[in-house]
Amino acid sequence: MAVTPATPASPAHPAGPVATVVGIGADGWPGLPDTARTALLAADAVLGGPRQLALLPAECAAERVPWPSPLRPAVPALLDRYAGRRLAVLASGDPMFYGIGRTLTEIAGPDAVHVLPHPSSLSYACARLGWPVEDTEVVTLVGRPADRLTAALHDGRRVLVLSAGADTPAEVAALLTARGFGPSRLTVLEQLGTEQESAYEGVAEVWPYAPGDPLNVIAVDCRRGPDALRLGAVPGLPDAAYDSDGQLTKRHVRAATLAALAPAPGELLWDIGGGSGSIAIEWMRTHPSCAAYTVEKDPVRAERIAGNASRLGVPTLHVVTGPAPAALAELPSPDAVFVGGGLTAPGLLDACWAALAPGGRLVANTVTLESEALLADWYRRHGGELVKLSVAHAVPVGGFTGWRQAMPVTQWSVTKTGVEDR
Template identity: 80%
Template sequence: MTPPDHPAVPAVTVVGIGADGWAGLAETSREALRGADVVIGGPRQLDLLPPECAGERVPWPSPLRPAVPGLLARHTGRRVAVLASGDPMFYGIGRTLTETVGADALHVLPHPSSVSYACARIGWPVEDTDVVTLVGRPADRLAAALHHGRRVLVLSAGADTPAEVAKLLTDRGFGPSRMTVLERLGAEEETSYDGVADAWTHAPGDPLNVVAVDCRRAPDAPRLGAAPGLPDAAYEHDGQLTKRHVRAATLAALAPAPGELLWDIGGGSGSIGIEWMRTHPSCRAYAVERDAERADRIARNAARLGVPGLAVTTGAAPDALAGLPRPDAVFIGGGLTAPGLLDACWDALPEGGRLVANTVTLESEALLADRYRRQGGELVKLSVAHAVPVGGFTGWRQAMPVTQWSVTKTRVGQA
């Protein structure tokens, strides 16, 4: 093996390994491990290596991520191999290493992932199967992936995960869903068992497991679609809620894209930030709410609707915006007349960033009309009426009209 300081050779070789251990490795992966001066990995992976892998064995410390740069630096000049479960680039150590040392310093030798094994065992096409990891993440994340008829693979955090999944499915109206737990995929002792979520009685099994969920919604459970505009009843609120039809129009104007970050100012019940994050798993949001009780309610709604990663900042804008990551889009649903708020939001946006502001008051409407005159964008009035009984007939009840200003920052200082 060429020394790692050779310009054409990566400094670290990352070897994916399965539950079948050494026997399941390709010869290329075995050669890399035999030739390594240092092998870094979890204790379980290190124990899978035979004596012919004579390099120093170094278990990962905890917490892992902050320790990576220093650990690799201590072994500079040595041939380093890192062991990872399955495919290192699929929710594995490969991402952390790439962000730490760069892709050019790595040589990755993947093994079939647990997702590939699971889909092969139960006959699900990988491309039609959603994947949610609960490793180091709250179980509430699964809620956003629950849609009738979809198939979801849950990467478990341990032996208790199947029971947690069954409880969440039942609580979210998906109790009839069938669950299959696949343990130690790829190993000789591989096994599986199944059942229905709302009748789950299995005791915890092997911590190395994947849970396959065939989603079935209970007949009386509310239907929550994938598009913005969830039913108002999906939210716990005190009246401070951007109503369904206006919310759908607001999200359309904000135009979320994968990986983008939203500031939801005047969060109320959190509906804009929540539905922004539900559009794609990589979308992020900060809800800024000055009322502490409402801030707590936002967090509960976010967890219930499958986006527990929504960050809630308690405080009044614009002061509460200090220190927040730069947004790709800003929604202002309250506090428009606060001195300096619009300017602070505009200054925070990068080129291409979007700002959307809604109001129902004449004072704030005048403010938005002035901004529209000076900065352009689009100024619209959204009116919604609902059919209601009028005696023995039906008539329209008009909701308060909402004035909305939306604008894209095309270059610094201009709209």
């Protein structure tokens, strides 16, 4: 579901910004340009993390206000508290790169925030490594599970990991090894931009280092092991990538289903009858901003879905345990819906159709005649595309080779137009 940040109808300070956001490096005050120093010296109050606030010299006489936790819910009250005063906010590096700048602009509006950026850790790291910034993928593990890194692992790619602390390098090395990327080379860069800057490197599967400085970033030169399962960047992962009890949308049908669902950045999917979670997982793998809720009534399968999601790099997949349509009542509105099971449950298709806004997509798969008849009726009423997908695999037949036909899948896909039923 695409999210547009809300902007207040009228800014608190029509004549100027609510706050000046100053990016600061690990080198502190000496590394700041005159414009940033002037803003901080003139401030009545400075908000920031304890580490950033400690970098200010005594000559900065402003009230120093550490961020509370959790941070985001507290921001509106803090802005109100210091309304009418000269407010500065300290942020590490570039405030608009995984920083507080995004939160402030989403809450107060871009015109209410004046940002003075500093080189980010990404810029520093790429400069030290000789890696082009535009060719380097970035994954942050600050406040996020390490499993997120899995989706970025492809042989030969370079990934920069924003570390959560001193233990993150060893955690990343262990994850790479578990995911078949043990030969990858890691470079840990500590205290970037300071006189204490240092770096050390090693191979993930034989990582020898104890925890070092908590202020670090990790560069990963990805190398897939010879026996690791190859996972591509498009839908249709090998069936062997999933832990399954057999309730799995198979590879070729899965690829066709994702093509019909047509995920786009920022969109939200409902995956109903999750089985092994493959549709929702591969929806989320298409872009980091894609989200999904998978609904599965069997608790064992629901737990299996969560495990598959973590192993395949999308640990933020929402798994809802319960029957549909009852379990759909509290879910946020979807951009697309996939129904892979329970089609004949009373009211299910009606609930899915009602939840979609015009432009939303619905895709349903079935292998039974009863559900096929239902889809044919909805196709007659709403249009779309009704297709039958057949896949056969070559298998030994005595000393020869023949075809073994999988059960054909009937698929209905439609985009809601807002026009009344025909």
